[in-house]
Amino acid sequence: MIRLGLGILTLFLVSIVVFVATQALPGDTARAILGKEAANVARYEALREQLGLNEPVAQQYVAWLGGVITGDFGNSLVQDKAVTELLSRRVANTFVLVAIAALLSIPISLFLGSLTALRRDTKFDVSVSIGSLALAALPEFVIGIVLIMLFATQVFKWLPAVSRVDPDVPIYQQLVLFILPALTLTLAVAPYITRILRASTIEVLESEYVMMARLKGLPERLVLNRHALPNALAPALQVTALNLAWLAGGVVVVEYLFGFPGIGSALVDAVANRDMPMVQAICLLIATVYVLANLTADILTILVSPRLRTGLR
Amino acid sequence: MNDEIIVSDSELVEPAVVHADRRHSEWLMTIREAWRMGRTKIGVGIFACIVLLAVVGPWIAPYSPTEFVAPPYSSPAPPKMWLGSDYIGHDVLTRVLYGGRTVILLALAATVIGLGLGVTLGLITGYARRWIDESVMRILDVVLAFPQIVLTLLFVSIVGPKLWLIVLMVGISHAPRIARVARAATLEVAQRDFVHAAEAFGVARTKILFNEIMPSITSPLLVEFGLRLTYSIGLIAALSFLGFGMQPPAADWGLMINENRIGIVIQPWPVFVPVLLIGVLTIGTNLIADGLGRALIGIERDTGVG
Numbered sequence: 001m002i003r004l005g006l007g008i009l010t011l012f013l014v015s016i017v018v019f020v021a022t023q024a025l026p027g028d029t030a031r032a033i034l035g036k037e038a039a040n041v042a043r044y045e046a047l048r049e050q051l052g053l054n055e056p057v058a059q060q061y062v063a064w065l066g067g068v069i070t071g072d073f074g075n076s077l078v079q080d081k082a083v084t085e086l087l088s089r090r091v092a093n094t095f096v097l098v099a100i101a102a103l104l105s106i107p108i109s110l111f112l113g114s115l116t117a118l119r120r121d122t123k124f125d126v127s128v129s130i131g132s133l134a135l136a137a138l139p140e141f142v143i144g145i146v147l148i149m150l151f152a153t154q155v156f157k158w159l160p161a162v163s164r165v166d167p168d169v170p171i172y173q174q175l176v177l178f179i180l181p182a183l184t185l186t187l188a189v190a191p192y193i194t195r196i197l198r199a200s201t202i203e204v205l206e207s208e209y210v211m212m213a214r215l216k217g218l219p220e221r222l223v224l225n226r227h228a229l230p231n232a233l234a235p236a237l238q239v240t241a242l243n244l245a246w247l248a249g250g251v252v253v254v255e256y257l258f259g260f261p262g263i264g265s266a267l268v269d270a271v272a273n274r275d276m277p278m279v280q281a282i283c284l285l286i287a288t289v290y291v292l293a294n295l296t297a298d299i300l301t302i303l304v305s306p307r308l309r310t311g312l313r
Numbered sequence: 314m315n316d317e318i319i320v321s322d323s324e325l326v327e328p329a330v331v332h333a334d335r336r337h338s339e340w341l342m343t344i345r346e347a348w349r350m351g352r353t354k355i356g357v358g359i360f361a362c363i364v365l366l367a368v369v370g371p372w373i374a375p376y377s378p379t380e381f382v383a384p385p386y387s388s389p390a391p392p393k394m395w396l397g398s399d400y401i402g403h404d405v406l407t408r409v410l411y412g413g414r415t416v417i418l419l420a421l422a423a424t425v426i427g428l429g430l431g432v433t434l435g436l437i438t439g440y441a442r443r444w445i446d447e448s449v450m451r452i453l454d455v456v457l458a459f460p461q462i463v464l465t466l467l468f469v470s471i472v473g474p475k476l477w478l479i480v481l482m483v484g485i486s487h488a489p490r491i492a493r494v495a496r497a498a499t500l501e502v503a504q505r506d507f508v509h510a511a512e513a514f515g516v517a518r519t520k521i522l523f524n525e526i527m528p529s530i531t532s533p534l535l536v537e538f539g540l541r542l543t544y545s546i547g548l549i550a551a552l553s554f555l556g557f558g559m560q561p562p563a564a565d566w567g568l569m570i571n572e573n574r575i576g577i578v579i580q581p582w583p584v585f586v587p588v589l590l591i592g593v594l595t596i597g598t599n600l601i602a603d604g605l606g607r608a609l610i611g612i613e614r615d616t617g618v619g
Contacts, residue, residue: 010451137543139591253555267463268466
């Protein structure tokens with residue numbers, strides 16, 4: 001309960017930061033909309049009044065938050081349409097992209113992470129850990145460009161280098177456009193998660209209760225299934241959450257690189273055009289996913305791991 | 314771990330001076346231990362090579378980075394144009410030789426800012442506890458709620474693509490992550506005898522923090538430095554790649570990738586070489602961080618400290 005409360009508190013503070021940063025600071029929205037015409041004082045003042053910018057900041061915030069909760073982020077400054085309308089298809093695209101990347105990277109990191117922990121210091125472990133160390137260091141765009149050169153432009157010409165998903169065609173008919181961006185995200189996130197999982201599995205395997213089970217003379221299979229696995233499940237759930245959290249940020253650069261019409265590339269465009277309502281909506285969306293993913297992991301960890309559960313009683 | 318500390322509490326309190334000596338050598342020991350590992354040597358070697366390239370590059374470059382030497386996207390033509398020309402006809406090799414300085418310097422600056430902020434916050438929260446700890450950690454949670462690149466972009470959208478801003482924001486986005494490490498280390502060190510001794514002598518709190526505790530948490534911070542430097546390089550390069558960092562006509566690896574990626578099919582070199590160098594550089598710094606991390610774990614296991 002305390003965790004849930006803290007999560008909500010964090011989200012609340014996040015919304016204040018996003019609002020204050022983008023709306024209450026100088027260089028206001030009215031000026032941004034009017035551009036050079038802002039010199040026309042009468043028009044500028046009229047627009048400020050119309051946008052509610054002359055109200056006290058706290059009142060503006062409450063009005064804005066009320067809109068946000070009901071899904072109204074206002075209108076885009078660049079295209080005169082509702083932010084929600086402009087973003088809905090992009091959210092769907094990004095969701096599918098992230099889902100594919102998560103479906104690929106979670107099993108890979110679970111498999112490699114636990115196997116390297118069980119076969120510690122074997123050749124297999126050493127080569128996986130060196131490989132993941134190198135891959136984990138690489139920025140996403142480096143991985144993405146190498147993949148583009150490998151599979152799209154230079155070595156093999158199998159896949160499209162640009163992923164302009166057509167909004168008028170259903171997603172499942174153009175899944176080929178999702179392959180390279182999803183693969184980039186997978187290769188960027190999987191090594192990082194594998195390394196975390198390997199460390200936490202080793203911790204479980206070296207713990208006193210696993211040693212105790214071994215000393216009791218239980219067969220290794222039982223030791224792993226009854227004693228090690230339940231406690232290693234907690235890290236597995238954290239892996240899933242970390243994955244989602246990481247992907248929430250990773251999509252920005254990867255979508256931009258592939259020209260993929262999702263919320264990440266929309267954020268880059270909105271920042272370049274200073275389209276504040278759009279920036280607010282996307283930052284808030286990404287932060288919410290990030291916080292909720294971590295919160296869910298925390299709560300599930302407590303429910304799943306026998307050690308912590310006993311602690312609660 | 315905690316049991317040991319309680320036991321040693323009841324024993325004779327050793328003079329703080331003896332500990333001070335040992336503490337100062339603790340991080341040197343970590344470095345020495347790390348240097349024994351092949352991966353650290355390779356990492357340092359890679360890092361040194363690329364820094365050398367970035368420092369010496371401008372002197373050995375055949376042209377000026379903003380000079381038009383050939384038609385756009387010309388293929389490599391040795392002996393003078395080893396890597397061909399870029400999207401508007403600059404010499405690619407020259408721009409590669411010039412373009413490393415900014416990435417490395419900006420990343421170093423962001424890392425130092427992050428480390429300074431993070432360590433200060435970590436020391437204070439770890440030592441002060443109670444409400445200061447609670448409230449600072451809540452504020453840090455808010456910063457942590459944003460992926461690093463998103464936090465930086467949020468502020469770029471307000472202020473505009475300024476270099477000082479992206480360095481500052483990358484630094485600030487590192488701070489809570491570093492603060493957590495520093496806080497955990499401080500919590501543990503604050504229970505040791507020499508800190509209790511200093512408290513008993515009535516030494517000022519800021520002095521205890523920076524003279525007594527700080528030297529004892531240097532080893533984990535070295536690891537953090539390596540790790541955060543790796544991420545800083547990636548973030549700074551990514552921001553230039555997105556168009557919010559270095560601006561044309563500057564020669565910068567991240568910017569070069571963005572400028573030339575449309576022509577990747579006919580002239581891959583102005584994209585591939587910067588990508589390769591950034592990739593190798595981050596692998597190098599990550600190897601150093603990993604070597605230091607392993608050395609630290611090894612020392613803690615051997616001495617039972619930590």
